[in-house]
Amino acid sequence: MRLIVQKYGGTSVGSAERIRAVAQRLIETQRDQCRVVAVISAMAGVTDNLIKLAHEVAPHPTERELDKLLATGEHAATALTAMAVNALGAKAVSLTGAEAGVLTDRAHSRAKIANISPRHIQELLAEDFIVVVAGFQGHSPEGETTTLGRGGSDLSAIALAGALNADACEIYTDVDGVFTCDPRLVKDAQKIDEVAYDELLEMAGAGAKVMQSRAVEFAKKFSVPFEVRSSFTRGPGTIATEETANMEDVVIRGVSIDRKQAKITINGVPDSAGVAGRIFSAISAGEIIVDMIVQNVSAGNTTGISFTIHESELARTEELLRPVVDQIRATGVTSQSGVAKLSVVGIGMRSHSGVAARFFECLGRGGINIQLISTSEIKIAVVIDEADAERAAQLTHQEFGLGRTTGARQSR
Amino acid sequence: MRLIVQKYGGTSVGSAERIRAVAQRLIETQRDQCRVVAVISAMAGVTDNLIKLAHEVAPHPTERELDKLLATGEHAATALTAMAVNALGAKAVSLTGAEAGVLTDRAHSRAKIANISPRHIQELLAEDFIVVVAGFQGHSPEGETTTLGRGGSDLSAIALAGALNADACEIYTDVDGVFTCDPRLVKDAQKIDEVAYDELLEMAGAGAKVMQSRAVEFAKKFSVPFEVRSSFTRGPGTIATEETANMEDVVIRGVSIDRKQAKITINGVPDSAGVAGRIFSAISAGEIIVDMIVQNVSAGNTTGISFTIHESELARTEELLRPVVDQIRATGVTSQSGVAKLSVVGIGMRSHSGVAARFFECLGRGGINIQLISTSEIKIAVVIDEADAERAAQLTHQEFGLGRTTGARQSR
Numbered sequence: 001m002r003l004i005v006q007k008y009g010g011t012s013v014g015s016a017e018r019i020r021a022v023a024q025r026l027i028e029t030q031r032d033q034c035r036v037v038a039v040i041s042a043m044a045g046v047t048d049n050l051i052k053l054a055h056e057v058a059p060h061p062t063e064r065e066l067d068k069l070l071a072t073g074e075h076a077a078t079a080l081t082a083m084a085v086n087a088l089g090a091k092a093v094s095l096t097g098a099e100a101g102v103l104t105d106r107a108h109s110r111a112k113i114a115n116i117s118p119r120h121i122q123e124l125l126a127e128d129f130i131v132v133v134a135g136f137q138g139h140s141p142e143g144e145t146t147t148l149g150r151g152g153s154d155l156s157a158i159a160l161a162g163a164l165n166a167d168a169c170e171i172y173t174d175v176d177g178v179f180t181c182d183p184r185l186v187k188d189a190q191k192i193d194e195v196a197y198d199e200l201l202e203m204a205g206a207g208a209k210v211m212q213s214r215a216v217e218f219a220k221k222f223s224v225p226f227e228v229r230s231s232f233t234r235g236p237g238t239i240a241t242e243e244t245a246n247m248e249d250v251v252i253r254g255v256s257i258d259r260k261q262a263k264i265t266i267n268g269v270p271d272s273a274g275v276a277g278r279i280f281s282a283i284s285a286g287e288i289i290v291d292m293i294v295q296n297v298s299a300g301n302t303t304g305i306s307f308t309i310h311e312s313e314l315a316r317t318e319e320l321l322r323p324v325v326d327q328i329r330a331t332g333v334t335s336q337s338g339v340a341k342l343s344v345v346g347i348g349m350r351s352h353s354g355v356a357a358r359f360f361e362c363l364g365r366g367g368i369n370i371q372l373i374s375t376s377e378i379k380i381a382v383v384i385d386e387a388d389a390e391r392a393a394q395l396t397h398q399e400f401g402l403g404r405t406t407g408a409r410q411s412r
Numbered sequence: 413m414r415l416i417v418q419k420y421g422g423t424s425v426g427s428a429e430r431i432r433a434v435a436q437r438l439i440e441t442q443r444d445q446c447r448v449v450a451v452i453s454a455m456a457g458v459t460d461n462l463i464k465l466a467h468e469v470a471p472h473p474t475e476r477e478l479d480k481l482l483a484t485g486e487h488a489a490t491a492l493t494a495m496a497v498n499a500l501g502a503k504a505v506s507l508t509g510a511e512a513g514v515l516t517d518r519a520h521s522r523a524k525i526a527n528i529s530p531r532h533i534q535e536l537l538a539e540d541f542i543v544v545v546a547g548f549q550g551h552s553p554e555g556e557t558t559t560l561g562r563g564g565s566d567l568s569a570i571a572l573a574g575a576l577n578a579d580a581c582e583i584y585t586d587v588d589g590v591f592t593c594d595p596r597l598v599k600d601a602q603k604i605d606e607v608a609y610d611e612l613l614e615m616a617g618a619g620a621k622v623m624q625s626r627a628v629e630f631a632k633k634f635s636v637p638f639e640v641r642s643s644f645t646r647g648p649g650t651i652a653t654e655e656t657a658n659m660e661d662v663v664i665r666g667v668s669i670d671r672k673q674a675k676i677t678i679n680g681v682p683d684s685a686g687v688a689g690r691i692f693s694a695i696s697a698g699e700i701i702v703d704m705i706v707q708n709v710s711a712g713n714t715t716g717i718s719f720t721i722h723e724s725e726l727a728r729t730e731e732l733l734r735p736v737v738d739q740i741r742a743t744g745v746t747s748q749s750g751v752a753k754l755s756v757v758g759i760g761m762r763s764h765s766g767v768a769a770r771f772f773e774c775l776g777r778g779g780i781n782i783q784l785i786s787t788s789e790i791k792i793a794v795v796i797d798e799a800d801a802e803r804a805a806q807l808t809h810q811e812f813g814l815g816r817t818t819g820a821r822q823s824r
Contacts, residue, residue, distance in 0.1 A: 016468030023469075050488065056428030057435075057492050058499030065498070065506055069491035072484035076462065079481035080469050086477070087470030094477055 002167040003125070004029055007039040007135065007157030011174045012231035013077050014044035022172075022231065023084035023092075026130050030090060035125040037164065039135040039157040040081050042073025063108035067137075067147045071096070074134035074153075082132045092130040095120070097145070100131075101163075102138035102156065104146045111138060111146035113155065113218075116163035133160065151212030158215050162222040169224060171211065172231035177238035178203070178210050180402035181255040185393050188403035192253060193236075196243035199253045202345040202379040216240065243347050251355055252346040252400040257389050259340045261291070262311040263371060266321070268302045268331025275328050276305060282324045288313045292341065292374045292381060302331070306372055308383060311337040339371065340389035343381040344396060356380050362399040368392050414579040415537070416441055419451040419547065419569030423586045424643035425489050426456035434584075434643065435496035435504075438542050442502060447537045449576065451547040451569040452493050454485025475520035479549075479559045483508070486546035486565075494544045504542040507532070509557070512543075513575075514550035514568065516558045523550060523558035525567065525630075528575035545572065563624030570627050574634040581636055583623065584643035589650035590615065590622050592814035593667040597805050600815030604665060605648075608655035611665045614757040614791040628652065655759050663767055664758040664812040669801050671752045673703070674723040675783060678733070680714045680743025687740050688717060694736045700725045704753065704786045704793060714743070718784055720795060723749040751783065752801035755793040756808060768792050774811040780804050 006029065013019050022038070030036045050069050054061040061069075078094035085092035101117035124131045135153025140146050148155050154171060161169035176191055178200065183189040195203075197220035204213045210228055219226055219240065229237025269275055276295070283290060288309055296304040309317055314337050325333055349355040359380055363370060368391070372383040384392055397403055418441065425431050434450070442448045462481050466473040473481075490506035497504035513529035536543045547565025552558050560567050566583060573581035590612065593601040607615075609632035616625045622640055631638055631652065641649025681687055688707070695702055700721055708716040721729055726749050737745055761767040771792055775782060780803070784795040796804055809815055 016465055019469050053428055057431045057496040061495040062498045065491040065495045068506060069488055072488045076481055076484045079477040083470040083473045083477045086474045
């Protein structure tokens with residue numbers, strides 16, 4: 001008998017009607033000769049409301065109490081889902097993260113999973129129960145409730161699938177899968193059938209918010225394949241897995257856009273050891289997330305360092321930089337908001353030469369100016385004017401043949 | 413150092429602002445050289461919303477899952493309260509019913525407390541924590557979450573006060589205490605300083621919904637005195653305790669009205685054994701709550717049986733009665749809705765003769781017709797026309813001198 005872990009996010013259990021639909025799908029899966037573990041998030045909006053309440057009673061809520069508070073969202077959703085399954089004539093039981101054997105470290109609100117003891121789940125599965133587990137949470141060695149941070153339910157599902165040695169892990173969400181580009185930007189964007197963990201990681205980092213990176217990293221580390229699919233429709237989704245040889249036939253798996261970025265350049269930075277460290281320590285002390293960092297080739301004995309941030313952080317970043325720029329005796333700072341990052345991702349570029357050139361030429365033909373370039377082994381990212389972003393995505397998508405059909409046939 | 417258990421109901425923690433006010437009061441109590449245990453209900457409205465959701469996903473929700481679901485309301489409120497205390501500079505920790513050591517039987521949704529192991533609470537109190545316990549819940553011998561039924565948080569507080577051998581148990585609510593009559597009906601109704609458990613029980617049964625009878629019965633059984641007081645004001649409330657000798661000086665402690673009652677009379681009931689049993693079995697099979705039951709003196713070999721129910725149950729009760737009336741060969745059924753029950757309660761009536769006569773004469777002088785009479789050792793209840801109810805309460809309240817001052821001086 002196959003064992004399937006299905007994870008349902010907040011919108012998938014966002015109303016009584018949606019919960020009944022999830023229950024129906026769980027039962028159908030069981031009737032298809034499967035043992036079923038469901039991992040459930042809090043109903044859409046519940047977690048945000050609880051966080052709002054917490055900040056109304058306390059400016060800096062105690063982390064232990066905040067975890068207890070937030071965990072109630074998943075407890076309620078799992079109890080409701082189990083009821084709904086029972087009402088439809090099957091057998092279900094809900095478990096908290098602790099009851100499911102999810103042991104974490106003690107880091108409240110951002111706990112790491114330390115170990116999973118799936119014995120209780122296995123016993124219930126052997127008695128034909130559909131086991132409904134609260135995602136996003138676990139318990140510390142002392143038995144305190146912990147939460148795994150935003151997107152933690154994906155992580156719960158993948159970790160449980162690994163610990164149970166499940167035959168499949170299905171991540172149900174409100175999109176049909178992973179796409180070659182955001183379908184709102186590029187009309188003929190296609191659902192991708194299969195994606196390598198590394199590609200999905202680079203896409204997540206590039207603004208395609210299908211899954212949290214942590215969950216994908218965990219899946220990669222423990223070799224847990226999973227499928228991202230829609231809880232609203234019935235078709236297959238996108239399978240994320242280790243890369244296979246034929247995946248390399250595809251040059252580019254997808255195109256992503258990150259909007260509302262700002263670019264900061266520090267000019268005339270003395271080309272000596274420790275200078276970059278001082279600049280980025282100052283920024284990280286303000287808990288500002290820096291994305292691309294590019295250091296230009298030195299001209300004489302100074303260099304230029306550019307990086308991108310979210311444009312809402314621009315003013316604060318400039319303020320944090322001012323004393324550092326004086327200390328390191330840089331010549332000045334220039335900044336520009338209203339830029340976007342355009343990325344192409346694909347493990348195929350490792351074995352195909354000229355991908356970067358083709359990408360840049362395509363943008364050049366479109367008259368789109370490239371302001372910064374940064375590359376990794378399987379990703380090329382450029383910063384361009386935000387006004388050009390949509391057109392640049394369409395041109396790139398077309399150039400790499402992503403729209404004609406699913407990715408498998410686009411290579412040339 | 414004194415140990416105080418304070419219980420706050422749903423309206424007392426009904427908003428972030430109210431939760432901060434509760435936290436403030438807990439801290440003031442601790443600064444007054446006390447160890448403090450708070451028992452908290454779910455925020456007003458939360459439990460009803462969860463019950464509604466449950467019935468939307470399942471017509472008959474699984475009891476185990478319903479208990480898990482409802483318990484989240486108290487978990488959230490306790491976590492928020494503990495955060496609020498911490499934010500104000502004191503130390504608090506929240507505990508679920510299970511963590512607080514509240515062991516119950518296995519009867520989901522109506523569990524009985526079997527035992528309380530307060531060791532964990534005592535350890536936390538010794539470390540100067542304000543301990544915030546989720547009311548209304550416990551755990552079964554197998555570790556399943558159980559709930560105690562409506563009003564269960566009062567029971568949690570009194571049971572914890574008993575197990576901890578607390579110096580005081582304060583039940584905070586949205587009224588100032590127990591009154592000689594409903595102040596909306598009788599303008600000069602007075603707050604009662606002290607009431608015997610038995611009086612409070614009779615008053616609760618007579619429509620004065622200050623505390624659930626189960627909690628008062630528990631307090632009586634284990635001799636746990638408690639005080640009912642307002643979380644919105646600062647004055648003292650009403651202390652419920654075992655009766656003391658001087659309590660008997662007060663003839664009548666209070667006057668209560670139960671409105672929207674209906675009276676049913678079965679005429680010509682054969683005066684033989686087992687007949688009353690058959691009548692009330694039929695009604696209880698429909699889960700209809702019967703209040704007063706009066707059997708008239710037999711006339712010949714038949715008798716008349718009257719009883720009261722809530723008027724919303726009248727049609728269904730008549731339907732349930734029809735076959736029984738035929739079977740037992742009674743001559744007929746008459747019914748009347750729009751009646752009210754007026755009760756006077758006081759342990760003083762045990763040692764004062766003529767209370768009933770004085771009560772009936774008072775109503776007679778007011779031209780108020782008495783339709784049924786039922787008495788217990790410390791209560792006299794009459795059924796009257798609902799249109800007369802308010803005036804009857806005022807006349808009775810005046811007759812027994814309840815309005816002049818607090819009860820202590822009204823005897824004569």
